[in-house]
Amino acid sequence: MADKPEQVKRSTIQSLKAWGENPLPPTLLATLITAQHIRPFQPLPMLFPPVLLFTTYLNINGYKADSAGATAAWSGLYMILAGRRRQKFGAKFGARGLVRGATIGLCAVNLVSGGVAYAFGSSTA
Template sequence: MADKKTEEQVKAGALQTLRTWGENPLPPTLLATLVTAQHMRPFQALPMLFPPALLFATYMNLNSYKIDSAGFTAALSGLYFVLAQRRKQKFANKFGARGLIRGATLGLCAANVAGCGVAYAFGSRRMEEAAR
């Protein structure tokens, strides 16, 4: 009996942690910074379309559109993750400065897809509109 209750608390705690992550304005800003660091030099046009969109997601979040911002961030993070995975990287290049930044970027994309997806899926528009 106690194990089942503890398991439910842990599950609720994990979902709440993911939802809190998804409703935070920092993850899309951090992802925009990492994408810019990767693709500014040499300039690559397609990946550089993501930072302004991610910064717009942060702007939406700060203007009390947390659920919409979470969905937009999850979609952009997932799309960037798929596009970045198409580029192959040699094993030796994974441990340089660019490789570490790329790994951090892809890890943050995965965290954003999970956290923002939960925030979007389980967000309550009534509570969001009452907060405005």
């Protein structure tokens, strides 16, 4: 009988670093921000998707730690901007409210994981 390979558990820091170095979260965040603010067009929040897509481009080209830091910074800025908007209690459970909540949650995860990846990563290409 062959021995099974040993499963190694990853620590929380390793999981956060892996999430921060992944190019998918900033792309997903850019998609959610665009879905919320394209119609009616709101110019200030629409500054974020191009920057987040550029961080994805940087990540794919090998600048993982730098990309994670920029993603964390811009996610934090968007959280501040989105936190200023108030919505009624009933509006939180519609389609738009659920997308808004998912966006804020993804911003929070990107902020933490991008900060961890930036702090513990190397910025060499």
